[in-house]
Amino acid sequence: MAVSGTDPMIAAVLIAAACLLTCLYSRRMFKQSNADLQRKTQEEFKALKRSIEALEARILDLSRAAPAPAASTTPISPVKTPVQPGTVIPFPSAGREGVSPETVVVIAAAVTAFLGKKVRIRSAKRLQSPYEIVNPWAQQGRVIVQASHNLLSGPRSERSFTERSAAVEVANRH
Numbered sequence: 286m287a288v289s290g291t292d293p294m295i296a297a298v299l300i301a302a303a304c305l306l307t308c309l310y311s312r313r314m315f316k317q318s319n320a321d322l323q324r325k326t327q328e329e330f331k332a333l334k335r336s337i338e339a340l341e342a343r344i345l346d347l348s349r350a351a352p353a354p355a356a357s358t359t360p361i362s363p364v365k366t367p368v369q370p371g372t373v374i375p376f377p378s379a380g381r382e383g384v385s386p387e388t389v390v391v392i393a394a395a396v397t398a399f400l401g402k403k404v405r406i407r408s409a410k411r412l413q414s415p416y417e418i419v420n421p422w423a424q425q426g427r428v429i430v431q432a433s434h435n436l437l438s439g440p441r442s443e444r445s446f447t448e449r450s451a452a453v454e455v456a457n458r459h
Contacts, residue, residue, distance in 0.1 A: 344398065347394070347397070347398045348394060383409075383410065383411075384409040384410060384411060388409070389406050389409050392406060392409065393405070393406050
């Protein structure tokens with residue numbers, strides 16, 4: 286069979302047309318899937334927005350329902366001495382150890398909202414931050430001890446992994 290000059294040209298045109306159609310179809314499918322993903326993302330965003338609004342409304346309702354702190358006849362802070370009935374002991378002022386009464390009320394409201402039942406906080410105090418606890422002398426001692434561990438010294442570090450595994454296999458055989 287003899288090949289004429291038009292046969293390869295027809296094949297080339299058919300291949301080019303197939304490539305063009307494949308490219309156009311792929312582009313159309315990409316745009317369609319991208320639009321679907323954008324639509325789904327928008328729906329999820331709207332659902333999240335509705336749930337956040339519902340949670341904010343519930344928090345507002347719970348904060349309105351939380352009872353205002355009244356003057357209590359029971360001591361809030363732990364006291365070791367006996368207290369006469371009717372004596373009001375003030376909450377310690379906000380300082381190094383104490384927490385302000387407003388903060389205690391907010392904590393109580395948050396715990397009440399979380400647990401779903403009323404709670405009473407009897408005492409609260411601030412914890413030390415980790416940065417206040419660090420002693421510079423102790424820190425320097427730790428640095429010296431950790432620096433003294435030279436992990437790359439000794440005969441084991443000079444051997445490669447294959448040499449060590451071969452030595453282990455030989456030792457296990459004997």
